[in-house]
Amino acid sequence: KAGVTQTPRYLIKTRGQQVTLSCSPISGHRSVSWYQQTPGQGLQFLFEYFSETQRNKGNFPGRFSGRQFSNSRSEMNVSTLELGDSALYLCASSLGLAGDPNTGELFFGEGSRLTVL
Amino acid sequence: AQKITQTQPGMFVQEKEAVTLDCTYDTSDQSYGLFWYKQPSSGEMIFLIYQGSYDEQNATEGRYSLNFQKARKSANLVISASQLGDSAMYFCAMRELNTGGFKTIFGAGTRLFVKA
Numbered sequence A: 001k002a003g004v005t006q007t008p009r010y011l012i013k014t015r016g017q018q019v020t021l022s023c024s025p026i027s028g029h030r031s032v033s034w035y036q037q038t039p040g041q042g043l044q045f046l047f048e049y050f051s052e053t054q055r056n057k058g059n060f061p062g063r064f065s066g067r068q069f070s071n072s073r074s075e076m077n078v079s080t081l082e083l084g085d086s087a088l089y090l091c092a093s094s095l096g097l098a099g100d101p102n103t104g105e106l107f108f109g110e111g112s113r114l115t116v117l
Numbered sequence B: 001a002q003k004i005t006q007t008q009p010g011m012f013v014q015e016k017e018a019v020t021l022d023c024t025y026d027t028s029d030q031s032y033g034l035f036w037y038k039q040p041s042s043g044e045m046i047f048l049i050y051q052g053s054y055d056e057q058n059a060t061e062g063r064y065s066l067n068f069q070k071a072r073k074s075a076n077l078v079i080s081a082s083q084l085g086d087s088a089m090y091f092c093a094m095r096e097l098n099t100g101g102f103k104t105i106f107g108a109g110t111r112l113f114v115k116a
Helices: none
Strands: A005-007 A010-013 A019-024 A031-038 A042-050 A053-057 A064-068 A074-078 A087-094 A112-116 B003-005 B010-014 B019-021 B024-026 B032-039 B046-052 B064-069 B074-079 B088-096 B104-106 B110-115
Touching (some): A019 A087, A031 A074, A042 A064, A042 A074, A042 B104, B019 B110, B024 B074, B046 B064, B074 B088
Antiparallel strands (some): A031 A087, B019 B074, B064 B074, B088 B110
């Protein structure tokens, strides 16, 4: 069973640019969550999608956005990049079924490491 | 509001000994799940163990066990017979069922060093 695939793995951008990151979940998983990981802030929740609907959103500015497609693949976009956006962006998929926290086990991709210069 | 607290930034343990990593949580929800993840230096996040809020028995998975004390809102991870490969960051996480809106939040993590 293929795992969670994130692309690209590494990228370098300059301030003011925008970036799009992609995530393909495990087959059969309809929930995709995104996290930003930095040494100072740890793992911060960005948003979660389930069957193309955003179910929850973290406390990030509107420059951070995402979407999910009918095949459960997800993308996140960061516009007008700032130096502080440099981080490891992790995508995780799960069954994520309502009514059962046990289906919240997250399967993570290897992450996309973004460096903003 | 959801909150996960891991008070040990770093821990050392001798190989083959047991170690306990602390985790406390705060939630107003009655139904929630608690998870532990391991992140080696390579960066990938690995699921270790799960405990549901209604589970009366402590969860165990091989050398990992979760010491769940609901009244104290604590979910400590116990690793028995530590191995050098256990050196990594460990994150405690919680997913609320009702009020959390389908998000999982993570603690700050504990870095474990296993000494030979």
